[in-house]
Structure formats: C-alpha cells, structure tokens
Amino acid sequence: MDETESGGRAELLTAAQMRAAERAAIDGGSVTGLQLMERAGAGVVAAALAERPALAEGAHRALVLCGPGNNGGDGFVIARLLAARGWTVDVHLMGDPDRLPPDARANHDAWARTGPVQPMAAARDAAPPDLVVDAVFGTGIGRPLPTGLEQVLDAVRGARDSDPGRSLTVAVDVPSGLCADSGRPLGRPLPADLTVTFHRAKPGHVLDRGPALCGRLVIADIGLPDAPVPGAVRWIGPWAARRTAKTGGHKYRHGHALVVAGGFGRTGAARLAARAALRVGAGLVTVAAPAAAMPECAAQLTAIMLRQADGSNDLCDLLADDRINAVCLGPGLAPEGAGQTEARAMVLTALQMRSLAKGRGIVLDADALTLFSWPPEKREKLLAEITAAGGCVMTPHDGEFARLFPDLASRLEAEPGGGPAWSRLDAARAAAARAGCVVLLKGPDTVIAAPDGTAAIHAAAYDRAAPWLATAGAGDVLAGLIAGLIARGHAPFDAACAAAWLHVEAARTFGPGLIAEDLPEALPGVLRPLGA
Ligand SMILES: NC(=O)C1=CN([C@@H]2O[C@H](COP(=O)(O)OP(=O)(O)OC[C@H]3O[C@@H](n4cnc5c(N)ncnc54)[C@H](O)[C@@H]3O)[C@@H](O)[C@H]2O)[C@@H](O)CC1
C-alpha cells in the first residue's frame, strides 16, 4: 500500500467513485477510455509476470475468461499482449460481442484478428493452463453470478487444483463476483492468487471475504490524476500513527486517562488497557477499582496509579477532577448478578459527567456495551447518553455490535441479492450516525466511522496479516490505546485510526506466540521509528 497521506493514495474508492474518476479524466480530454483499458491490460500482464518470473521467459499457455463489460475489454487486451509474447491464448466470452461497450468491442475485434473467441461454456473442458485470467466481471457486477458461469469457474478451479502449483490465477480488478464496495461475494467467485486493480484499491479488496478471494493485491497505475476524492474512505497506514508523534512538555500536557476496573479477580482486562494507555504516551494513567479488588491491583501496578471506586458515587468524585481527560470503561467491568446495575450506573455517570472536563473523551468497550444490550429501552438510553455526551468512541466486535444494533447486523448477515452489497463499512457508518459517536467495528478488517460519515479501514490482511491478534485481551489493549491517545489530545476518530494501526503493528512486530500482555511491551519498538 502506498502510505502517502496527501493526494489520494491512501484512499479506497468505491465502484461509483472509480467510474467518476475515469469519467472526469476522459471528459477532461487527458486520456481516452481505450488508453485506460490498454494501460489496465498492460498492468495486469506486468504484474502477472512479476509475480511468477518463470512466465516472463519463453511462451506459455493462458486461458482468458472475458465478460460482457469493460472488465472483459481488459481481458481482450491481456490476450493480445500475451499472444504478442508468443503465448498460446484461449479466449472465452460470456455473452454477445455485439452488445459489448465500445472500448471492449474495439479490443474484442483487435483480438479476433489474432485468434478465435470461444463461448464461455467451452472453458469448462480447458486443460489447466499456466495462467488463468479472470476478466468476467469487475466493478460493474450488479447481481449474483449466473449459475452457468459459476459452473465454468468451478470447473476451471477443479482443473487448476488437480495440478497444484501449475497455474497462476490472476483476477482483473476483482475476482469476478466479488463486490468491490463490500468485499462480499455475489455467488461463488474463483479465488485468485493475484488480483490487479487499477488506480486505487477498493473497499471490497480489504473488507470481509475480499482478502481471502484476492490472494495478493497489486495496484496498477493507469495514469488517472492523484487528486483526493471528497468523502473517500481512508485506508489506514503508518500515516495515521505518525500524526500522533509526541512533542515535549510536562506529563499533564499529555493528559490523564482513567480506566475503570471490575471486581476482584476480574481486573486483568482493565490493567491491560491501562498499560497500553501509558505505553502509548498518556502522561498519567489511573485504574479505578472497587475495594475488594484493590490488593489485586496494587500487587500488579507500579507506574499506573490506583484509586478506589466502589460505585457510581465514587466514580463521580474521581471524575470531578477535570484533568482526567480520557475515560475507558468496559474491559472486565461487568460483575455477575446484582452488581450489574451499579456497573451500568458507572457508565452513565461517566457519560453524564463528560461535559465537566473540556475535551474529555470516553472509550466504551466490551461490558460497557453488553450491559446495555437488552431490553431495547436500555440500548436506546445508552445511545442517547452517548450522543448527548459527544466525544465518545465505542469499540464493539461483531457480537457486541449485533447486540447493540441488531437491525444493522441482520442486514449484514443477509445473503446479498445484488450489488453494491451492504457492507461492514455501511454498518459502522449507520451505527456511528445513530449513536452520535465514533464506532470502531473490530475484526481483521477494522472499520472506523464517525457520525458525519467520515470513515477509515484498517486491514490486517495481505502484508499486514496478524492472525495472532485473535487472542484473549487484545481488544482491551486496543481500548487502552485509544484512551491513551485521546488523553494526549487527539480527536476520537484520529485516536481510533492510529490505535488500530499501532495495535496490528505491535502484533506483527512480536509475531506468533503473542499474548495480549506482549502488545504494550512491543509498542516502544513500533513508536521509535515513527518518531511517535
Ligand atoms: N473505471 C476505470 O477507470 C477503468 C475500468 N476498467 C475496467 O472496467 C471495469 C468496469 O467495467 P463495467 O462498468 O463495464 O463493468 P463490468 O465489466 O464489471 O460488468 C458490467 C457488465 O456486466 C453485466 N452484468 C453485471 N452483473 C451481471 C450478472 N450477475 N450477470 C450477468 N451480467 C451481469 C452488466 O449488465 C454489464 O453489461 C473495471 O472493473 C475495470 O476492469 C479498465 O478498463 C480501466 C479503467
């Protein structure tokens, strides 16, 4: 991924935004559609040969599957360029050449002067080639894959898998059937080894099933202008964390984060969050714990301060200190049974007291969300208080999200009838608008959305995969990182973006065997090269 913050290179463009960028360039006269198609095809060939250098030497055999739109047009360019290298190329078209859009038709005709165009169904019997090019559908897929095409793709997959390692499967723009806006499959796409997209990555490359279906992702430059696209989703990279670089000053200049712990035997999660907040640079961090849990916390905490808070009244006293400018509630908060009422009161107290400290931010995670998940009046009360407080971040995983926003979650679970399909990005944006706060929806594809629709995605995929993060307590550390960055004065949305990147970077630095305790300890090594 390009890490440039300026320009549009850290953007993920939807299919509609990509079409608009292409249209603007063509209408502006800087490029023609045919030139863009030629560059797209050349970009795919170059990326395929770079991916498997043996293909760059000598002549090989390719199977090119073309569809009825411009994605198919790219396929015809690729076929022609491979044939020009001496390759044997079998081209199959779905649909009627007379109905191809003009640029695709021109490239169809150029290919037809070189070799035959066979019907798509005939590709079912193809022997495994050296290169499979999937150019059936790109960003224009509007409904699920036709069954006949799925059968062809299944057959190609079967032939390929019968001779492992022989064929390289390259998807043009997206594996056909993958929704470029959501990462959700519309039918049964052919999983690719390599996906070559154009100009910018799309949300569907990083969300949901996108990374698993795309294999590796290469972004080919086709010469469209670099200008940022208003409203585009940001793709989180190191730039998000670099913004948090610490400058000098007294510890109070770096804020004071308070993490509220649960009862005896349940304080580990809050202690993890507190340590992460301190490591990420909060000037002071305090854990508030009930009397019964004080010895347990005192035995474990050194640089982190400890205060007693047995319920919402005590929390109210602590929060009267307006130097506490970030509060984290949720990790390990909920006791069994009767104490839940008091835990809920603590969450509401923190929200209602936010206005006492100018700029105080509140991170709500785990139990702080689950405690309000039923009945619906409780949910609504929580969301109303969050909206009224302002400056909040909630960090649900999918389960917590479904409990707080059941209607949004069920839309996400429903089988997509067409494209663009409802996505995790749509769900997080809708939740942020409803709750009036920043929502960070956790997962390998973490989506961060603000109430005004501003959104960013962190993808722990491709060269940033971090499967070791699926470990108990990792989420508590993330909540602490966000609280620590808010304490340092960063806006909730920026804090959430930076924390998402730092969290995965720390996991990647540590590697396999990671447990949540390792994350804060890996942080200094992550922050040093950033100057953060
Ligand atoms: N936007 C750009 O800047 C560029 C786009 N290019 C290519 O153009 C592609 C987009 O082209 P299009 O907008 O023509 O879209 P596609 O080529 O993805 O497909 C659109 C066509 O498929 C049909 N269709 C959609 N879903 C179907 C289904 N389930 N069953 C049967 N038919 C279906 C549509 O009716 C339409 O005819 C990109 O993915 C990319 O490969 C490149 O040529 C280079 C530049």
Ligand SMILES: Nc1ncnc2c1ncn2[C@@H]1O[C@H](COP(=O)(O)OP(=O)(O)O)[C@@H](O)[C@H]1O
């Ligand atoms: N496969 C994965 N790859 C990368 N990150 C992951 C993966 N699975 C989970 N995570 C991350 O790990 C964290 C888990 O948090 P959470 O589900 O709250 O767990 P816990 O409550 O045990 O801390 C989240 O930040 C999530 O984004």
Ligand SMILES: [K+]
């Ligand atoms: K494709």
